[in-house]
Structure formats: structure tokens, C-alpha cells
Amino acid sequence: MLHHDIVVVGAGLAGQRAALAAARAGHDVAVVSKLHPLRSHSGAAQGGINAAIGAEDSVDTHIFDTVKGSDYLGDQDAIEFFCQQAGPTVIEMEHFGTIFSRGDDGSLARRAFGGAGFPRTIYAADRTGLALLQGIFEHLSTETIRIYDEWFLLSIVVREGRVQGITAFDRKSGQIEGIVAKAVIVATGPAGRIYGRTTNAHSCTGDGIAAAYRAGANLKDMEFVQFHPTALLESSILITEGARGEGGIMKNALGERFMTRYAPHVLDLASRDVVSRAIVTEVKSGRGFPGGYVTLELMHLGKEKIESRLQEICDFSRAFAGVDPVTEPIPVFPAQHYMMGGIGTNMQGETNVPGLYAAGEAACVSIHGANRLGGNSLLETLVFGKQAGVAAAAYVSGAPESRLAPTDLERETGHFLALRARTEGESPRVLRTELQQTMDQSVGIYRDPDDLYRALRKVRELQERNRNVHVVDPATTYNLDLTDALEVGHLLDLAEVIVVGAIARTESRGAHTRVDFPARDDKNWMKHTIARWTSGGPELSYAPVAYTRWDPTERVY
Amino acid sequence: MFAAEKLITVPFDVYRYDPTRGGEPRYQHYELRLAPHTPILSGLLRIRDELDPTLTLRYSCRSAICGSCAMLVNSKSRLACHTPVGPEVAEHGRIVVDPMRNQPVLRDLVVDQKPFWTRYEQMDPHLIPDPLRPMPEGRPTQMTPAQVDRFKETPRCIACASCYSACPAVEADPEFPGPMALAKLYRFVVDPRDGAHKARLQKIQTSGLWLCLRCHLCTEACPKDVRPSERIRDLKELAVRAQGGTEPGSRHAIGFMKNIEEAGTLNELKLVRQTSGLSGMVAAAGQGIRLARKKPELLKGPKTIEGIAEVRKLYAALEKDEEVPL
Numbered sequence: 002m003l004h005h006d007i008v009v010v011g012a013g014l015a016g017q018r019a020a021l022a023a024a025r026a027g028h029d030v031a032v033v034s035k036l037h038p039l040r041s042h043s044g045a046a047q048g049g050i051n052a053a054i055g056a057e058d059s060v061d062t063h064i065f066d067t068v069k070g071s072d073y074l075g076d077q078d079a080i081e082f083f084c085q086q087a088g089p090t091v092i093e094m095e096h097f098g099t100i101f102s103r104g105d106d107g108s109l110a111r112r113a114f115g116g117a118g119f120p121r122t123i124y125a126a127d128r129t130g131l132a133l134l135q136g137i138f139e140h141l142s143t144e145t146i147r148i149y150d151e152w153f154l155l156s157i158v159v160r161e162g163r164v165q166g167i168t169a170f171d172r173k174s175g176q177i178e179g180i181v182a183k184a185v186i187v188a189t190g191p192a193g194r195i196y197g198r199t200t201n202a203h204s205c206t207g208d209g210i211a212a213a214y215r216a217g218a219n220l221k222d223m224e225f226v227q228f229h230p231t232a233l234l235e236s237s238i239l240i241t242e243g244a245r246g247e248g249g250i251m252k253n254a255l256g257e258r259f260m261t262r263y264a265p266h267v268l269d270l271a272s273r274d275v276v277s278r279a280i281v282t283e284v285k286s287g288r289g290f291p292g293g294y295v296t297l298e299l300m301h302l303g304k305e306k307i308e309s310r311l312q313e314i315c316d317f318s319r320a321f322a323g324v325d326p327v328t329e330p331i332p333v334f335p336a337q338h339y340m341m342g343g344i345g346t347n348m349q350g351e352t353n354v355p356g357l358y359a360a361g362e363a364a365c366v367s368i369h370g371a372n373r374l375g376g377n378s379l380l381e382t383l384v385f386g387k388q389a390g391v392a393a394a395a396y397v398s399g400a401p402e403s404r405l406a407p408t409d410l411e412r413e414t415g416h417f418l419a420l421r422a423r424t425e426g427e428s429p430r431v432l433r434t435e436l437q438q439t440m441d442q443s444v445g446i447y448r449d450p451d452d453l454y455r456a457l458r459k460v461r462e463l464q465e466r467n468r469n470v471h472v473v474d475p476a477t478t479y480n481l482d483l484t485d486a487l488e489v490g491h492l493l494d495l496a497e498v499i500v501v502g503a504i505a506r507t508e509s510r511g512a513h514t515r516v517d518f519p520a521r522d523d524k525n526w527m528k529h530t531i532a533r534w535t536s537g538g539p540e541l542s543y544a545p546v547a548y549t550r551w552d553p554t555e556r557v558y
Numbered sequence: 559m560f561a562a563e564k565l566i567t568v569p570f571d572v573y574r575y576d577p578t579r580g581g582e583p584r585y586q587h588y589e590l591r592l593a594p595h596t597p598i599l600s601g602l603l604r605i606r607d608e609l610d611p612t613l614t615l616r617y618s619c620r621s622a623i624c625g626s627c628a629m630l631v632n633s634k635s636r637l638a639c640h641t642p643v644g645p646e647v648a649e650h651g652r653i654v655v656d657p658m659r660n661q662p663v664l665r666d667l668v669v670d671q672k673p674f675w676t677r678y679e680q681m682d683p684h685l686i687p688d689p690l691r692p693m694p695e696g697r698p699t700q701m702t703p704a705q706v707d708r709f710k711e712t713p714r715c716i717a718c719a720s721c722y723s724a725c726p727a728v729e730a731d732p733e734f735p736g737p738m739a740l741a742k743l744y745r746f747v748v749d750p751r752d753g754a755h756k757a758r759l760q761k762i763q764t765s766g767l768w769l770c771l772r773c774h775l776c777t778e779a780c781p782k783d784v785r786p787s788e789r790i791r792d793l794k795e796l797a798v799r800a801q802g803g804t805e806p807g808s809r810h811a812i813g814f815m816k817n818i819e820e821a822g823t824l825n826e827l828k829l830v831r832q833t834s835g836l837s838g839m840v841a842a843a844g845q846g847i848r849l850a851r852k853k854p855e856l857l858k859g860p861k862t863i864e865g866i867a868e869v870r871k872l873y874a875a876l877e878k879d880e881e882v883p884l
Contacts, residue, residue: 037671039717040624054698095698098685098751100706100713107700125713131623132713139684173664202619234559238621312714317621320640323560323595332559430607474612478578478665482611 002405005031005147006397007390008167008182010154010209013041014130014382015361015389016188017137019350022390023186024144028397031147031180033154033169035204035484038138042190042202043361043382046130047313048243049112049122050094050383051376052087058119060084067377068551070116070272071370072511073527074222076547079348079366083377086384091123094383099136101125102310112310113246114375116272116558120246122376127241127313133379149180153484154208156413157185157216157357158405164356165403167212168413172484175477177414179405184393186358187213187344188386192495194488196337197437200232200239210363211491213344214498218352220532220539221345221365223495224502227373227512228446229338230276234294236321237336240314242375245269247310249299251280252330253288259295264558271558274372274512277335281446284334296330335446339378341369341512342499345531345544350389356396356403360389367529370546371511420486426471429486432463436489436496439463444496448503449516457500461538464493498539502530505541523553563593568601568643569652572613576665583663585654586610594644598636598653599627601643614666622781625718629667630656635720635779658723674719677735681743681762688753705750712745712789714782721776721786727769734769735762737776737786744789747796756800763797768807809833819873822863826856 009020012034024030034041053063063084068075095101095109102110102124113120125132155168155177166181192207193199214220231240231251245251250269253259263279264271271279284293299307304327307315311326318324318331344359346352346366352359361382368381439459443452467490474482508522509515527546532539568590575583588605599617606613616626620639627638632650635658646653661669693699721737722728728736735743743762747755767790776786794811803809813832817824830846831839839846850857863869 036618036624036626037675040618040626042619042624044716045619045621045623089696092696092698096687096693096751098749100709100745100749101698103701103703103706105703107702107705109698128623128714131716135713142679142684173670202624204618236620313623320622320642321597329559428611430611434607476576476579476612476614476665478576479614479668481606481614485611 003031003178003180005029005180005182007031007184007186007393008033008180009186009188010034010167011041011188011190011361011363012036012038012148012150013043013188013190013361014133014137014379015363015386016186017141018383018386019186019188019358019360019390019393020146021137021141021144022387023394024146026391026394028394031149031182033149033152033167033180035151035153035172035208037150038148039134041134042205043379044131044134045202045239046379047127047239047241048114048246049124049129049376050091050133050379051114051117051121051374052091052123052380053084053119053121054088054091054109054123055111055119055121058121060087062118063087063121065551066117067368067374069556070372070374071368072372072521072556073523073551073553074225074370074510074529074546075368076366077549077551078547080368081549082348083368083381083384087380090380090383094133094136097136097140099125099132101132112243113270115242115245115270115276116374117270117376122243122246124243126309127243127311130379133383153487154189154212155417157187157212158409158413159216159354159357160409162355163400164354165409166405168410172479175480177410177417179410181403181405183397183400183403184356184358186350186360186389186393187363188359188361188389189363191340191362192492193337193340194433195436195440195492195496195499197434197441198232198237199337200229200237201337206488207363207491207495208488209359210344211494213352213357213359214494214534216354216357217534218354218357218359219345220498221342221529222367222371222502223340223342223498223532224506224530225341225371225512226337226444226499227273227339227341228277228335230273230280230335231297231333232336232338233317233322234292234332234334238317238321239338240297240317240331240333241311242273244297244299244311244314247306248302249297251295251297251333253283253295254290255288257288259283259288267558272372272556273375275558277446278514280335290332294332294334297333298330299326300328300330339373341365341367341371341373345529346385346389348388349392350385351392356400358389358393360386371513417487420470420472420483423469423471426469427466429470429482429489432467432470433485433489433492436460436463436492440496444500444503447514447516450504453500453504457497457504460493460497460500464497467493498532501539501541502532506530527553560593560595563595565591566594566644566647568592568647570601570605571652571654572602572605572666573656574613574666575663577663592643594647595642597639598631598641598643598646598655599638601653602638602655614668616668623716625716628658628718628720628723630658630723635659635723637718637720637781640781658719660723660725660728661719671719674722674736674738677739678717678742680735681739681746682754682758683742683746685746685749685752686754687751691753693751699751701750708748709745710789711782711784712741715741715784716782718781720779720781724775724779726773726775727771731769733766735766737790740767740770740793741784741786741789744793747793759793759797759800760804762793763801763808764805767793767797768805806833806838819870820862821860822866822869823860825859827859
């Protein structure tokens with residue numbers, strides 16, 4: 002048994018920022034991650050991080066844009082705090098050593114982003130996530146923090162009404178360990194691999210969200226799934242919104258700038274939900290290219306700008322789609338990109354379980370509400386990662402000692418051992434593929450109730466079949482067959498919550514578009530969905546949206 | 559855009575080994591029908607899905623940004639997600655996949671990266687602020703585009719270790735930090751916010767910098783065009799400019815440069831003294847005498863070449879041109 006004051010699960014930006022804050026408060030902090038920290042999916046974020054630090058910009062405009070972008074489902078008190086922290090957060094990261102792009106005057110360069118009233122997205126070419134991940138990782142090395150890299154979370158142990166620690170295993174040796182801790186911070190990122198067409202990494206399987214859900218944490222607003230408008234055709238690799246921020250334009254097969262129909266004022270830089278719906282509508286109306294896609298044109302920006310500010314996506318387009326953005330349009334179509342929902346927390350990162358905290362994409366504060374603005378997710382990881390670290394540090398100072406008994410370890414890892422012992426059954430990859438096909442087809446951008454019910458039946462069938470999931474590989478070292486099996490269980494649990502929430506929410510708001518309820522319904526639905534785990538499936542309840550200054554109005558871009 | 563391509567047969571021979579379960583490393587043969595532009599990673603994942611779930615590799619983002627899936631593809635260090643199958647099959651007839659070099663195999667294509675990270679950590683890879691020049695309170699540091707340009711392509715590094723795998727100096731000498739670690743060090747040395755660049759250069763000059771063989775295999779292997787060998791060259795130049803020759807490696811470079819400036823050609827005798835000092839000359843005396851017997855003209859030193867005036871003009875021009883970026 003291992004002992005630490007605080008265990009952070011997940012080593013992306015949110016996890017590392019939380020660990021830094023907790024360690025600075027003088028606690029013994031450990032980070033557990035199934036990947037090396039520098040391989041975290043935070044590093045794949047491209048376009049930038051929002052902060053209203055320009056003289057002509059204002060924090061209030063950032064707040065308003067975020068509230069409007071959320072389709073009035075974001076908690077306004079949290080959004081106010083969030084936007085106020087933006088400037089100090091970016092400056093802190095700059096002082097930690099992050100290498101941002103600069104303007105000619107030496108100040109931080111800024112670009113336009115979707116749904117923003119001002120160009121306030123600070124960036125590092127089109128690899129801002131990587132730049133921040135390097136910055137925080139380098140800075141973290143100045144603190145004494147134990148990093149268990151390539152360890153896989155099995156469970157969060159809650160007894161006597163509070164967190165006692167976690168169970169996990171070392172992927173390199175297969176060895177199971179209990180890690181005793183007074184507080185656990187979940188920062189394991191999203192579960193984008195619920196979908197087949199996703200920009201997310203293969204590792205984005207919602208392990209921490211699923212473990213927290215099983216441990217009694219409420220999940221919030223899970224039905225709100227963001228589809229990024231411009232993913233590369235076929236591979237669904239992300240093409241940053243920054244490409245449109247730099248002046249890129251989308252066209253349909255008729256050569257029309259179709260966004261004039263959907264967002265006459267800001268065109269290609271409307272909110273992501275708006276742009277994704279527009280693309281799907283164009284293709285469904287027969288104005289897409291054969292095979293079903295539209296194009297993103299950068300050619301007019303010129304070779305130099307494309308190759309300097311959009312260097313990575315230039316490479317991606319060439320390598321993964323056989324297209325040179327300097328001379329040709331890029332074929333794009335929306336793909337799953339972000340989960341607005343997650344483990345429900347308050348502004349301090351606290352969940353409903355004492356000692357359990359969450360931050361980053363795994364969490365839902367909520368600042369993104371029904372639709373996240375580009376450039377707000379990197380900011381969220383850092384602002385609320387720090388909040389969670391500070392709050393967990395304060396909690397453990399007054400909390401009683403945690404304890405993990407051998408019986409805890411037995412109980413918590415029973416599922417794992419049964420899985421290892423099974424000699425026949427279903428392939429986890431078959432289950433995963435069937436889940437992904439179902440979600441792609443039936444729980445996408447436009448949601449039809451018949452499709453949603455069909456998806457729910459399928460997910461439940463897969464959950465049933467997953468009881469018999471079989472690991473063929475007997476090895477103890479780096480057993481991917483085993484992690485596939487554990488991950489598919491997580492994906493299935495979370496997919497069920499998404500579908501149940503989507504069926505219940507009979508309105509259209511942000512990224513959740515019901516074909517049978519096309520309008521936003523503030524009277525009945527300006528509220529957060531809360532899902533609690535029960536053996537019979539998620540039990541839903543609702544919580545009010547925190548409201549300060551901004552009355553809901555119709556969203557026009 | 560990739561046209562609707564005809565599928566081709568792709569023969570894979572993949573290295574398989576699990577040291578914890580004994581046995582010998584072997585190659586396992588798989589065949590898939592794939593479009594030529596399919597990344598090798600997609601092929602390997604299809605093998606896992608359809609043929610053999612025990613095939614073990616690291617992978618995550620599949621878009622060349624997480625650095626997980628570096629491996630040897632037909633003997634070259636490559637990111638599997640960033641290397642299409644078609645050209646490999648066209649050139650080699652098959653795709654032989656091996657784990658990266660210079661790192662012990664944990665299982666199949668998964669290697670133990672501890673040595674790689676340890677060498678990285680030895681570079682003190684974090685900003686060390688200058689106590690005399692604190693960061694500006696409440697605002698970002700000002701940095702001109704020219705200062706940003708000095709980082710060159712180092713911010714693109716994804717720590718995939720392709721360079722480390724390709725490096726013969728890493729293989730030969732445990733003292734050599736490896737291309738990635740040195741490129742990372744370079745990134746801090748040229749950072750105007752860092753207050754320790756002198757100390758960093760001092761330390762590296764006597765601890766491995768000059769062990770680079772200048773073979774450029776790291777630059778060839780780097781999927782993000784960081785060009786580690788050029789960053790190592792930059793570090794050498796910065797080190798010499800900052801503190802002159804402090805050990806044989808830099809003294810050799812300086813001696814070389816001075817020789818050419820003086821005579822337009824090398825004076826081997828002088829170079830030995832310049833590199834290793836008098837004691838070095840004594841140590842190399844036996845070898846020197848043997849050489850001098852065969853080529854007595856060595857003792858006289860070289861004749862100054864005819865175009866020496868032109869050479870000196872070049873030196874002067876270079877001296878004027880080159881700003882010391884610190």
C-alpha cells in the first residue's frame with residue numbers, strides 16, 4: 002500500500018496544474034496517469050487560450066461571449082470568476098516558460114476565434130496545448146511530486162462517506178496497488194472515444210469520470226457533446242478553429258460561402274454548434290461534395306502565413322489527407338471534439354463526495370454550459386486545475402486519516418480479477434466498435450428521438466454483453482487487451498448517461514439539437530442535468546443555473 | 559486529396575518479445591489489405607482489432623503530437639501514425655516493424671524510456687529565472703519576434719525519442735545526453751527569460767556536448783523538423799563564444815578555425831597542441847614520430863595557401879555578420 006496526502010489522477014494540463022497548487026501548499030502529492038504526462042491529450046489542443054488582455058478588450062466581453070456561447074446554460078458566477086482569472090493565468094504560464102507566438106511589438110499575439118467579440122485568443126502557432134503542456138511540465142519539475150506514469154486507475158475508494166484513496170495498477174508490471182489518500186483529484190480528460198468519428202486521442206476513454214460516477218459522484222450535463230466543425234475527412238484529425246481565425250473560409254460544392262445563410266454577421270467564426278449544424282445541413286441538402294463534406298480554404302492566406310501560424314495542420318493535411326493547404330482546399334466534416342459535461346463540481350472543484358475533486362474536461366463546473374467556445378478549454382484546465390489543487394490542499398489539512406484495508410483492495414479489484422480469470426467471451430474491441438457506430442449514427446449533431454431510443458437499447462445490450470468481456474492476452478506486462486476491456490466498460494457507462502440525458506432533454510440548446518423540439522425552452526429547461534449511478538442505470542435530477550447579470554436572449558451570430 | 563485508391567497487400571513483420579515470459583524475440587508475419595496512404599499505426603491497430611490483440615505498442619493521439627508511437631519502420635526511426643504504408647511497401651516490399659533502439663524492450667514495440675527521460679532531466683529542463691531580472695509583475699515578458707525565432711523549431715519537439723533511437727553517440731557513450739535533451743537545453747539557453755544560460759553552457763561544455771558525432775541521423779529521424787543536430791551545433795557555437803575553449807572538444811574547434819584563418823589549411827602539429835595542450839602532445843608523441851617518419855613535411859607545417867587574403871576576408875565578413883544571440 003502506498004500513501005500520499007493527495008492523489009491527482011490524470012497528468013494533462015488540469016492534473017498538473019492541480020498537482021502544482023497542492024504541492025505548493027506543502028502537501029505530499031502524487032500524480033497517477035496511464036500515459037507519460039507529456040503524452041497527455043492536452044498537448045493536442047491547437048488554436049489557443051482566451052484572455053481579454055488587450056487594451057481594447059474587456060473581461061466583461063469575454064464573460065458575455067462565454068455566457069452567450071453556453072446558450073445560457075453556463076453558471077454565470079463561475080464564468081465571471083473564470084474570465085477574471087484568464088489574464089493572470091496566461092501571464093503565469095508565460096512566466097513559467099511557455100513559448101507563445103508574439104506580435105511585432107513583442108507582446109503576446111492574439112487571433113480571432115469563433116463566438117468571440119474580440120480577437121482574444123493567445124496562441125503558440127497551432128500547437129498551443131503542446132506549448133502549455135511543456136510549460137507546466139517543466140515548471141512542475143521544480144516541485145517534489147511523485148509521478149506514477151503509465152499507471153491505470155481501477156477505482157476511487159469511498160468509505161465512511163469520504164475518499165480513502167484509489168486502486169490502480171502499473172501497466173508495465175501489471176501489479177495492483179492501493180494508494181491511500183485523503184483527497185483525490187480527477188483530471189483524466191474526456192471520453193471522446195465513445196464516438197468513432199472523434200478528434201480525441203485513443204486514450205480519451207473517460208476512465209476517471211467513470212470511476213467517480215461509480216464512486217457516487219454526480220455527473221452533470223453529459224448530453225452536451227461538442228462536434229468540432231472542421232475535422233479532416235476520414236481520419237477526423239482536428240483542424241483548428243484558428244485556421245478560420247486567421248481568415249480561412251468554408252465552401253460547399255457549389256462554391257458558396259454557405260455560412261452567410263447561418264451566421265450573416267460573423268460567418269465562419271460563429272459558435273461551433275452553429276457551424277457544425279450548418280455543415281451537416283449543407284451536406285444533407287445535397288450541397289456537399291460527393292462523399293459528404295465541405296471544404297476549408299486557406300490558399301488566399303499565402304504560403305508564409307499558412308506555414309508559420311498553421312504549421313502543424315499544414316503537416317496534418319499533407320500527411321493524413323494528401324492535401325496541401327497552400328494550394329488546395331481541405332476536405333472537412335464535423336467530428337466529436339469535446340464534452341461540456343463531466344463530473345459535477347463547484348468553482349472550487351469540489352464534487353458531492355467529500356475528498357473528491359475534479360478539474361478540466363473530466364469536470365463540469367459549468368462554464369461551457371451547452372456549448373464551449375474555442376480557446377476556453379485550455380483556460381479552464383489551468384484555472385480550475387489550480388482551484389481544485391488549492392481546495393484539496395485546504396481539505397486534507399483538516400481531514401481525518403484515510404485508510405485502505407486489504408478487504409478494500411479485494412472488493413475494489415474483484416471486477417478486475419474476474420476479468421482476468423474469464424476464459425471466454427466477447428472481444429472488447431468488438432463492443433467498442435459497435436458502441437462507436439451507434440453513437441456516430443444516432444447521438445450526433447441532430448438528435449431524433451427514435452434514434453436516441455434505439456441507441457439506448459443498443460448501449461444497454463452492449464453493457465450486458467460487456468459483463469462477459471474476455472481478455473485473450475495472458476501477459477502481465479503492458480497488456481493492451483486488458484486496458485481495452487476496462488476502457489470499454491467506462492465508455493459504455495458514460496454513453497448511457499449521454500443518451501439518457503439527451504432523451505430527457507426535450508429542447509434544443511447549444512450542442513444538443515432535438516429535431517422534434519427545435520427551440521430552446523428556458524421556462525422548462527434552463528437547468529443542469531444531474532446523473533447519479535444506480536445499478537439500474539443513471540438516475541436523473543436537475544439543478545438550477547447560477548445567474549448574475551445576463552438575461553437569456555436569442556443567440557444570433 | 560487522396561483519390562479513391564486501390565487497396566494493396568501490406569505484409570507486416572512485427573517484432574514480438576515479452577522478456578517476462580521468456581523465449582526469444584521473433585518476427586510475426588501479418589497481412590492486411592490497405593489503401594496506400596493508410597498510416598502504419600492504423601495498420602497495427604487493425605492487426606490488434608482483427609488478427610491479434612496481444613500485439614503491444616504505445617499510441618494515443620494518432621496525429622503526430624503526443625509522441626507515443628515512435629518505432630523502427632524498415633530500420634528507420636519513425637512515428638507510426640505519420641508514416642503511410644504505400645511508399646514503404648513500394649520501396650521494401652514489406653514493412654518490418656521493430657522497437658526503437660537504445661532503450662530496453664519492455665514488450666514487443668514498447669520500450670523502457672527511463673534512460674531517455676533521465677538524460678532529459680539532467681538538462682535542468684525548466685526556466686531558471688535571473689534573480690536580478692525578475693519577471694514583470696502582472697504582465698507577460700516582452701519578447702521580440704527575433705527572440706522568438708531563436709528558439710528555432712525546438713518548441714515543436716514532442717519527445718517521441720526518434721532522435722534518441724537513431725543516435726550512435728547515445729549507443730556508444732552513456733555520457734552523451736542525446737539529441738532531444740540537447741535540443742531542449744538549447745531552448746533554455748536561448749530563452750531571454752532564463753537567467754542561467756551561462757551556467758548551463760559551462761556545465762554542458764564539459765559534460766557531453768562535444769560527444770556528438772555530427773552524423774545528423776537525429777535530424778533525419780525527427781518527425782517535427784526540430785533538427786537536433788543543428789541545435790547541438792548552435793549550442794557548441796554559443797558555448798565557445800561564451801567561454802572559449804574549456805576542454806579538448808571546443809579547443810579542437812577553435813584550433814581548427816584559427817589554423818584556417820592563418821594559413822588557409824590545417825597545421826596538424828599545431829592542432830594537437832591547441833586541442834590537448836603540451837601534455838597532450840607528449841602523450842601523442844609516439845604516434846607523432848611514427849607519422850613524421852612517413853610524412854616528414856608534417857613537421858615543417860603547411861604552406862600558406864595562395865588565396866589566404868580571400869579566406870581572411872570571409873572570416874572578417876562572418877565575424878561582422880554574426881550577432882551573438884545572448
